[in-house]
Amino acid sequence: MAANQIKNNGIRSFLTVLGITIGIASMITVISVGDGGETRIKAELEKFGVNRAWILPNDLKGMTISLKSQDSDLLLSSVPGIKDIAVSAYRKTYIAKDGKKLTTDVIGTSHGLFTMENTKFSEGRALSETDIDYARKVVILSEEAKSQLFGDELAEGKKVEMLGSKYTVIGVEENEKSIYNSFFTSKCYIPITTFENVFGIKTIDEISLTAKSSSMLTPVLSTSVDVLSQKYGDKSVKYINLQSELENAESIIDIFKTVISAIAAISLLVGGIGIMNIMLVTVKERTREIGIRKALGAKDHHILNQFLFEAIIYSLIGTMLGIWMSLLVINIAGRLLGLTVTISMQSVALSVLFAVTIGVCFGIIPAYKASRLDPVCALRQE
Amino acid sequence: MIDVKNLKKTYGKKDAAVNALRGVSFNVKSGDFVSIMGTSGSGKSTLMNILGCLDRQTTGDYFLNGIDVRSLSKDKASDLRNKGIGFVFQSFFLLPRLTALQNLELPMAYMGISPIARRKKALDILNIMGLSDRGSHYPNELSGGQNQRIAIGRALANNPFLILADEPTGNLDTITSGDIMKVLKKLNEHGTTIVLITHEKEIARYTNKVLVLRDGLFVD
Numbered sequence: 001m002a003a004n005q006i007k008n009n010g011i012r013s014f015l016t017v018l019g020i021t022i023g024i025a026s027m028i029t030v031i032s033v034g035d036g037g038e039t040r041i042k043a044e045l046e047k048f049g050v051n052r053a054w055i056l057p058n059d060l061k062g063m064t065i066s067l068k069s070q071d072s073d074l075l076l077s078s079v080p081g082i083k084d085i086a087v088s089a090y091r092k093t094y095i096a097k098d099g100k101k102l103t104t105d106v107i108g109t110s111h112g113l114f115t116m117e118n119t120k121f122s123e124g125r126a127l128s129e130t131d132i133d134y135a136r137k138v139v140i141l142s143e144e145a146k147s148q149l150f151g152d153e154l155a156e157g158k159k160v161e162m163l164g165s166k167y168t169v170i171g172v173e174e175n176e177k178s179i180y181n182s183f184f185t186s187k188c189y190i191p192i193t194t195f196e197n198v199f200g201i202k203t204i205d206e207i208s209l210t211a212k213s214s215s216m217l218t219p220v221l222s223t224s225v226d227v228l229s230q231k232y233g234d235k236s237v238k239y240i241n242l243q244s245e246l247e248n249a250e251s252i253i254d255i256f257k258t259v260i261s262a263i264a265a266i267s268l269l270v271g272g273i274g275i276m277n278i279m280l281v282t283v284k285e286r287t288r289e290i291g292i293r294k295a296l297g298a299k300d301h302h303i304l305n306q307f308l309f310e311a312i313i314y315s316l317i318g319t320m321l322g323i324w325m326s327l328l329v330i331n332i333a334g335r336l337l338g339l340t341v342t343i344s345m346q347s348v349a350l351s352v353l354f355a356v357t358i359g360v361c362f363g364i365i366p367a368y369k370a371s372r373l374d375p376v377c378a379l380r381q382e
Numbered sequence: 383m384i385d386v387k388n389l390k391k392t393y394g395k396k397d398a399a400v401n402a403l404r405g406v407s408f409n410v411k412s413g414d415f416v417s418i419m420g421t422s423g424s425g426k427s428t429l430m431n432i433l434g435c436l437d438r439q440t441t442g443d444y445f446l447n448g449i450d451v452r453s454l455s456k457d458k459a460s461d462l463r464n465k466g467i468g469f470v471f472q473s474f475f476l477l478p479r480l481t482a483l484q485n486l487e488l489p490m491a492y493m494g495i496s497p498i499a500r501r502k503k504a505l506d507i508l509n510i511m512g513l514s515d516r517g518s519h520y521p522n523e524l525s526g527g528q529n530q531r532i533a534i535g536r537a538l539a540n541n542p543f544l545i546l547a548d549e550p551t552g553n554l555d556t557i558t559s560g561d562i563m564k565v566l567k568k569l570n571e572h573g574t575t576i577v578l579i580t581h582e583k584e585i586a587r588y589t590n591k592v593l594v595l596r597d598g599l600f601v602d
Contacts (some may be wrong), residue, residue, distance in 0.1 A: 124545020297492040376437045
């Protein structure tokens with residue numbers, strides 16, 4: 001009966017529920033996309049490993065110390081619980097091949113880095129212990145650097161010119177489309193020992209390490225910092241780990257969710273008022289009907305329920321349209337952002353509950369008005 | 383069945399007060415077919431509303447089947463209308479968005495009869511009214527006479543002890559009016575008590591007893 005009523009007023013009904021539709025759609029979309037983003041960021045960070053941390057010199061004015069590559073051996077021998085450890089030093093340089101030349105980051109590092117990052121290779125292999133021990137002139141290129149220098153050809157075994165001599169390409173790092181990718185477009189890795197020889201320095205920029213389990217990370221880090229502080233002095237080193245980065249990302253997403261949800265809530269409120277408005281009009285239009293129903297024996301609560309039910313139906317239709325619309329938007333947003341977004345079932349359940357609540361809250365006044373109509377007056381109305 | 387004593391109804395207050403009924407007394411016995419005649423403004427609609435438990439008298443007594451109607455709560459009055467009184471109105475008052483069958487089922491729905499049982503009863507009534515092929519039609523797809531038959535059927539749905547018909551032929555042509563009056567007459571012959579309100583002598587002629595109302599009082 002209520003469905004009939006709503007169907008017969010097609011456009012009016014549609015406009016009535018539009019507010020609810022938009023509110024619900026934006027709520028579900030934001031929650032779903034937010035969740036998708038969070039999952040993605042977590043996955044990204046876990047790729048680096050949440051067990052992972054970096055130890056760097058603390059930035060003290062005029063007193064900044066320099067870490068040495070031997071420090072990683074020191075830590076490995078004196079700190080229990082370290083799984084992998086690697087040192088890294090960064091410079092910028094040119095790299096050339098057959099007259100093609102490009103600027104790149106050159107990273108001097110040890111073999112531990114590749115196990116730690118679980119690096120995939122589209123060609124060749126990681127740096128080996130022997131590469132490090134013998135300070136071989138070998139290089140691993142990023143996909144980006146490789147394609148600029150070699151195009152579609154294979155690079156493994158070929159030579160490139162950099163840092164004043166020829167280096168053999170032993171591997172190409174697979175591009176994993178990391179969200180951090182844009183920061184390191186073109187880069188190459190060489191053994192830390194080679195790096196030290198070429199630049200004539202014995203200092204490194206950071207030590208990165210992973211713990212055997214995430215619960216061991218904090219003790220491993222504090223012991224490491226203690227060990228290095230004994231060598232270099234109090235507060236000479238600091239560490240960064242991904243757990244805190246993850247929390248940062250989550251809190252940003254939460255703010256985003258809260259703001260949009262608040263806007264969605266306002267839209268739902270406006271939508272609710274729209275329903276109340278249309279229900280008041282409906283009651284007025286159907287005064288005669290109410291009179292007839294009462295003459296036939298309808299009690300106040302029958303009329304109340306009838307109109308309340310109608311308001312809930314309006315609200316539910318709006319919600320269903322909203323869910324449908326959010327599916328559409330989520331799909332598009334997922335594609336644009338490159339995220340795998342699944343609709344949050346929790347938010348769907350929540351919005352249905354919300355719809356019923358809105359229907360009841362905003363339908364109760366018109367329904368009560370309808371139920372209290374005097375049958376004689378209602379029948380008399382033209 | 384209907385026992386009315388010195389019934390008065392006043393609308394408005396003090397200076398602006400209108401005395402619609404100024405003390406009417408009458409009674410209707412079970413099985414009667416009574417017409418109440420009067421011009422517009424004579425108070426016949428007011429009387430009809432009070433008899434139908436839709437409105438309440440200002441003073442005086444109204445007993446329906448021995449029940450003092452004025453003492454009933456709103457819900458009890460609804461129950462009484464639902465089970466005991468069938469209304470037939472001048473402009474039919476069928477719900478336009480419901481089919482003929484759904485209209486017939488409405489009083490049964492408020493009585494709490496199961497959907498299957500009320501559909502069956504509605505089909506029976508439709509058959510009796512000779513409209514068995516019109517069940518799925520909406521009121522605007524039916525003629526005036528057909529609509530009034532549906533409305534009479536609806537009034538009969540819960541087997542009421544009293545039918546109140548307020549100008550049931552007022553919107554119909556002479557021939558159809560005759561048909562509708564024959565339907566009512568037949569119902570009365572089968573034992574249903576009917577109180578009919580009209581301003582036409584030809585219609586009142588179908589009834590067994592005629593009461594004439596003028597300015598809120600019965601005249602002989």
